[in-house]
Amino acid sequence: MRSGSDSFLIIQSTSAAIGDPGAVLGFETEMTWGFENEILDEMSKEGRVVGYGDTSESVEFTAYHDTQDPAQNAVMSALENKEQVKVWKVDKQKNANGKHSARFAYAIVESMEMTAASDGFQEYTGSLQVLGNSKKGELDKIPEKILSGLNYDFEEPGEYTGEVGKDRSKENPPNEPGTEVKVTSVTLSKKTITLEEGETETITATVEPENATDKTVRYTTSNRDVASVSTSGEIRTVTGIKAGTATITARAGEQSDVCTVTVKASTSS
Known part of the structure; x- marks a missing residue:
């Protein structure tokens, strides 16, 4: 039947x-x-x-x-x-x-x-x-919402967005015109870096949510004499200048994350 x-x-x-x-x-x-x-x-x-x-x-x-x-x-x-x-x-x-x-x-x-x-x-x-x-x-294929209707499985907080049977999705919805979506977190790919003088290492930052209105990340160093960070690109380069410790900060909106850079004296002759 x-x-x-x-x-x-x-x-x-x-x-x-x-x-x-x-x-x-x-x-x-x-x-x-x-x-x-x-x-x-x-x-x-x-x-x-x-x-x-x-x-x-x-x-x-x-x-x-x-x-x-x-x-x-x-x-x-x-x-x-x-x-x-x-x-x-x-x-x-x-x-x-x-x-x-x-x-x-x-x-x-x-x-x-x-x-x-x-x-x-x-x-x-x-x-x-x-x-x-x-x-x-x-x-x-047919639309997933037609297959699922009002049937749904257990989900974790933040796993889906939207209403069941309508626009439930694992993707963030597009921003409504004129609506600001604020950055909720910034996460650096590395928390600590150890370099010798003249050595380099790369870092990246992940900004959430994906549909944030402004995802621009600004990098700064607490001590330019010890370590520097490049000023453009999604992948940034950290360079050891001289022995010491510096903090690299990545900031987007009101959120930020830091990476501690330790620079050691060069051992090369």
Whole structure:
């Protein structure tokens, strides 16, 4: 037995750019991909003759209306501009080939209806008429949020960002325009360095979070006579000048980290 939630619709405008992944119909509550045969029914001298004629297909769906949903907007735009849309019915579960079985068609929008109940959400109902006959195929990948839905495993604090079933991800979201994301930590690759006079060593700094507004790192030395640090590049060079101790500080925003440099007298003759 298959559940109605085991499949979903992807809708795409025919004017979408090459490489556009299409959009999953959001907040879908019902979906039907229907087939109807025209029956040829004639009488001959030998009696009644019945046969199959042309097959027509239609896609009906109902979803809670969301003005920001790209799939719903693509259907509305196609209806208003009398354009075609592309539609896929996709199985969530992988088939024996390790892919997702799908059915694809070009369609025109026959109707769209929005209802607003006083005690519930506004519903959006669409009817698409398939052009010609749909084609069966397979998709290698489908959006992770469709596979996971509201199912999730245990996670550690800071492992994911975003809401489950929507934009949950292990990647930091892009900054909102005008929003400053402050640096929370700076970590140097080395905490101590020992050099002889004239020797060099490299260090780098890691700034968190990845989407910090300003990740510029500034390096300083507490004693330029003992050790210096180069002034540019992601990889900095620390040079021992003369015997002694100096502290190299890396600072980004209000955060910093330090490396202690010990310089010994040169043993070379």
